[in-house]
Amino acid sequence: MTIRDIAQLSGVSVSTVSRVLNNHPDVSEAVRRRVLEVVQESHYVPNNSARDLVRPQSDNIGLVVRGIGNPFFSPVIHAIEAAVEQAGYTLVLHQIHSGEDEMMAGASLARSKKLRGLVLLGGCCDYRSETIAALDIPFVCCTYTNSFGTLAQDAYSSVSIDDQMEAYRAVRELTARGHRNIAVLLDSTCDHSISQLRYKGYCRALEEAGIPLDPRLVEETGTFDLSAAYEGARRLLNRCDDMTAIFAIADSMAIAAMKAVHDSGRRVPEDCSVIAIDGIEISSYTVPTLTTLIQPADQLGGEAVRILLDMVEGRAGNRHVLLHTTLRNGESVHAPK
Amino acid sequence: MTIRDIAQLSGVSVSTVSRVLNNHPDVSEAVRRRVLEVVQESHYVPNNSARDLVRPQSDNIGLVVRGIGNPFFSPVIHAIEAAVEQAGYTLVLHQIHSGEDEMMAGASLARSKKLRGLVLLGGCCDYRSETIAALDIPFVCCTYTNSFGTLAQDAYSSVSIDDQMEAYRAVRELTARGHRNIAVLLDSTCDHSISQLRYKGYCRALEEAGIPLDPRLVEETGTFDLSAAYEGARRLLNRCDDMTAIFAIADSMAIAAMKAVHDSGRRVPEDCSVIAIDGIEISSYTVPTLTTLIQPADQLGGEAVRILLDMVEGRAGNRHVLLHTTLRNGESVHAPK
DNA sequence: AACGTTACTGGAAACGTTTCCAGTAATTCT
DNA sequence: AGAATTACTGGAAACGTTTCCAGTAACGTT
Numbered sequence: 001m002t003i004r005d006i007a008q009l010s011g012v013s014v015s016t017v018s019r020v021l022n023n024h025p026d027v028s029e030a031v032r033r034r035v036l037e038v039v040q041e042s043h044y045v046p047n048n049s050a051r052d053l054v055r056p057q058s059d060n061i062g063l064v065v066r067g068i069g070n071p072f073f074s075p076v077i078h079a080i081e082a083a084v085e086q087a088g089y090t091l092v093l094h095q096i097h098s099g100e101d102e103m104m105a106g107a108s109l110a111r112s113k114k115l116r117g118l119v120l121l122g123g124c125c126d127y128r129s130e131t132i133a134a135l136d137i138p139f140v141c142c143t144y145t146n147s148f149g150t151l152a153q154d155a156y157s158s159v160s161i162d163d164q165m166e167a168y169r170a171v172r173e174l175t176a177r178g179h180r181n182i183a184v185l186l187d188s189t190c191d192h193s194i195s196q197l198r199y200k201g202y203c204r205a206l207e208e209a210g211i212p213l214d215p216r217l218v219e220e221t222g223t224f225d226l227s228a229a230y231e232g233a234r235r236l237l238n239r240c241d242d243m244t245a246i247f248a249i250a251d252s253m254a255i256a257a258m259k260a261v262h263d264s265g266r267r268v269p270e271d272c273s274v275i276a277i278d279g280i281e282i283s284s285y286t287v288p289t290l291t292t293l294i295q296p297a298d299q300l301g302g303e304a305v306r307i308l309l310d311m312v313e314g315r316a317g318n319r320h321v322l323l324h325t326t327l328r329n330g331e332s333v334h335a336p337k
Numbered sequence: 338m339t340i341r342d343i344a345q346l347s348g349v350s351v352s353t354v355s356r357v358l359n360n361h362p363d364v365s366e367a368v369r370r371r372v373l374e375v376v377q378e379s380h381y382v383p384n385n386s387a388r389d390l391v392r393p394q395s396d397n398i399g400l401v402v403r404g405i406g407n408p409f410f411s412p413v414i415h416a417i418e419a420a421v422e423q424a425g426y427t428l429v430l431h432q433i434h435s436g437e438d439e440m441m442a443g444a445s446l447a448r449s450k451k452l453r454g455l456v457l458l459g460g461c462c463d464y465r466s467e468t469i470a471a472l473d474i475p476f477v478c479c480t481y482t483n484s485f486g487t488l489a490q491d492a493y494s495s496v497s498i499d500d501q502m503e504a505y506r507a508v509r510e511l512t513a514r515g516h517r518n519i520a521v522l523l524d525s526t527c528d529h530s531i532s533q534l535r536y537k538g539y540c541r542a543l544e545e546a547g548i549p550l551d552p553r554l555v556e557e558t559g560t561f562d563l564s565a566a567y568e569g570a571r572r573l574l575n576r577c578d579d580m581t582a583i584f585a586i587a588d589s590m591a592i593a594a595m596k597a598v599h600d601s602g603r604r605v606p607e608d609c610s611v612i613a614i615d616g617i618e619i620s621s622y623t624v625p626t627l628t629t630l631i632q633p634a635d636q637l638g639g640e641a642v643r644i645l646l647d648m649v650e651g652r653a654g655n656r657h658v659l660l661h662t663t664l665r666n667g668e669s670v671h672a673p674k
Numbered sequence: 675a676a677c678g679t680t681a682c683t684g685g686a687a688a689c690g691t692t693t694c695c696a697g698t699a700a701t702t703c704t
Numbered sequence: 705a706g707a708a709t710t711a712c713t714g715g716a717a718a719c720g721t722t723t724c725c726a727g728t729a730a731c732g733t734t
Contacts, residue, residue, distance in 0.1 A: 282619060
């Protein structure tokens, strides 16, 4: 079933059918109705490949995400999709796995799907100029900042929270209450990641409170899943019985950590406070509820798309936007005994 | 940058470049290397649209999922993607929202992307023969059974747990321990859904235990999110102070329910037991851990793809597979006081 | 030496659209 | 009435691939 069949069936030319399908003005009402009718009853859907092939540019926006399963990403992806659709574009979603390079995946996707722009979600940000050059469409990084200075900042956009600063704020919630033996639970799925930035914030907060950095209190899990976080927290609990608080760099890790605290016979928050950054839905339904800095997920996704489309449609150049978290005062933080 | 440029740059014809790119045998080693080299350094990626357009059939398998955010789907999607990729196909993921008809979305996707087969995840299963006919490629439904008899069973495949039976098993865990005032927490995002099947299992278990069905103990939430489940559980708790157990039809709802129980001043499981079906990762990190029937998510996804590819490649016809859950004995179930 | 194979390569058609250009009929203007 | 405009329609090229077919050169065989 092609456009030619439709043309034949409705007794008009191929061009006319095309015009009807694309809402071009120059077609009579009678013909338009007739064609639409035929289209309807023959279940015809235009072949997207042919369409994309001939159009000078597609309406495709790519989203490359590392780990769709990450619960924090759910609302972000949702917001991105909504914004993209609302603007009349189509979202092409591509997941990448631990080994892959998201930049390469993005470049490949961009060429093969003729993308207008690209959103990168949850990647490692160790891009170099050559890599960026390989990708010659506008792109925006979501959920991490470039604070390492190795990137060509003016070649792309970003929108994220200030990971280092927010981590600093989180840890200050603890130091302000008098905690001094504060552990940090990191993940290390990639080198220059969010994890490192948040770790820096942790260090700064300690330093400012005059607390020396104690390597025993730093725990880095190899993979990003709950069992790894749980085991990490267990090691911390075994190693440091003077620890009074844990800063986890993600809500999901914090949930695992709270469980580990509980299983060790201690209580959250009386014996050990837990704080995190993210604000996923489920963390306000745990017992106790998690105290965390909520990332504005909707805004993150929405803003990312807005910035990207500004670039795509030539309204504005690239820019870097920082959003702020809001503290949710749950039940998992307390002054130390 | 097209295949013609590559041909020019490497001094061979377009056909030859194509052959190199598609690993056809009839090309000399020297030429192959030369072409590959040029491809490499010019970052050339074939245009997928053109490719799909000309090939008699694509390598695309579609996945239409209702609510990517559902945590239970994460491992299923992961398994599906892995299996599809492993078989040399490409997964095209499409999310649909509450209002949309997944069958129509699937049909549209199928035509426009030239899909070889389709996986439907988490939809409502109110298909009629006409609708199925509109989609003329093999498809497999994942995560729900057809127990309503309204479907043309031999027109498609399915793989899922026996929702009614497993719900029955879950509730029997409660009746066997002596519970008699057992509530059920349903969602109602679509009419003929998993929810209804699990509800039937609940009814059967009660009947078998000689417990009359009490409508006060049936709570149906409008939407599928944690806050709705939480509110539903709260209503139950307010309404029935003789209730000693809750059967939630999904882990995530159960987590919200446990929170509601806790917030009402009662304890899980001493005052109120909670059991569910799903087995998402996080539900074994709650306090207390959730007792639930674990669905074999990996197997579900893997089997779905296997069945689908059997149909696509003509190795076998359609079939309906039922998988079994395994009980995870958590801490959320106890005998009533 | 002529021939059939084999190994490789190039030309060209085809896939299903969109869009530019040209053409026709109807309508309005002078 | 004729010219100019308008409203609509059809033809054909183009998009970037793959693949069929034909062609050439080198090689072994009789």
